[in-house]
Amino acid sequence: MFKVKVYVTLRESVLDPQGKAVTQSLNSLNYQEVTDVRIGKYMELMIEKSDRDLDEVVNEICTKLLANPVIEDYRYEVEECVAQ
Amino acid sequence: MFKVKVYVTLRESVLDPQGKAVTQSLNSLNYQEVTDVRIGKYMELMIEKSDRDLDEVVNEICTKLLANPVIEDYRYEVEECVAQ
Numbered sequence: 001m002f003k004v005k006v007y008v009t010l011r012e013s014v015l016d017p018q019g020k021a022v023t024q025s026l027n028s029l030n031y032q033e034v035t036d037v038r039i040g041k042y043m044e045l046m047i048e049k050s051d052r053d054l055d056e057v058v059n060e061i062c063t064k065l066l067a068n069p070v071i072e073d074y075r076y077e078v079e080e081c082v083a084q
Numbered sequence: 085m086f087k088v089k090v091y092v093t094l095r096e097s098v099l100d101p102q103g104k105a106v107t108q109s110l111n112s113l114n115y116q117e118v119t120d121v122r123i124g125k126y127m128e129l130m131i132e133k134s135d136r137d138l139d140e141v142v143n144e145i146c147t148k149l150l151a152n153p154v155i156e157d158y159r160y161e162v163e164e165c166v167a168q
Contacts, residue, residue: 001119007126022127022149031145033134035085042091042126043106050117061115065106 002047003079004058008067009040041066046081054078086131087163088142092151093124125150130165138162 010016019037026034043066047054058076067074094100103121110118127150131138142160151158 009126009128019127025149026145029148031141033132033136033141034129034145035132036130038128040126040128042093042124043103044093044122044124045118046120048117048119052117057115057117061110061118064113065109 001049001081002054003081004045004047004054004076005079006043006045006058006062006066006074006076007040008043008062008072008074010038011071011073014071040072085133085165086138087165088129088131088138088160089163090127090129090142090146090150090158090160091124092127092146092156092158094122095155095157098155124156 016038018039022037022039023034026037045058045061047057050057058078062074062076063069100122102123106121106123107118110121129142129145131141134141142162146158146160147153
């Protein structure tokens with residue numbers, strides 16, 4: 001069993017209105033030191049061992065379902081879990 | 085300037101219907117090896133140096149605005165950025 005942590009972020013060149021809203025909220029809550037916020041997604045997938053290559057499976061899943069490769073980048077980390 | 089990476093996740097005991105939906109989608113897309121998905125948020129904050137303690141500011145921001153401490157946990161990492 002593997003725990004795969006996937007981080008999906010908007011590409012640098014893409015505007016992030018949600019992040020801008022959070023920045024403004026924080027500034028009006030008296031946190032003027034916050035100059036920029038960018039919002040992404042974080043997902044934890046539990047994946048069983050199979051015949052298929054794990055990296056291949058994760059890359060397919062990310063590009064097909066979890067991230068929009070036109071405007072988003074993704075990266076991931078794999079942890080092996082010991083059965084409990 | 086600091087880049088603070090905040091990870092917000094649902095507590096273990098809280099149901100994650102969005103994650104369940106993604107698990108089912110992946111299973112029907114022929115990725116039966118995926119047994120569970122949990123969805124969280126990932127945020128990058130750019131914070132300028134100020135008189136206030138950075139950890140204190142980040143913890144306040146997280147509990148007040150970014151995470152709902154009743155159902156979510158958060159953790160964060162701080163990177164110091166060199167001015168460009």
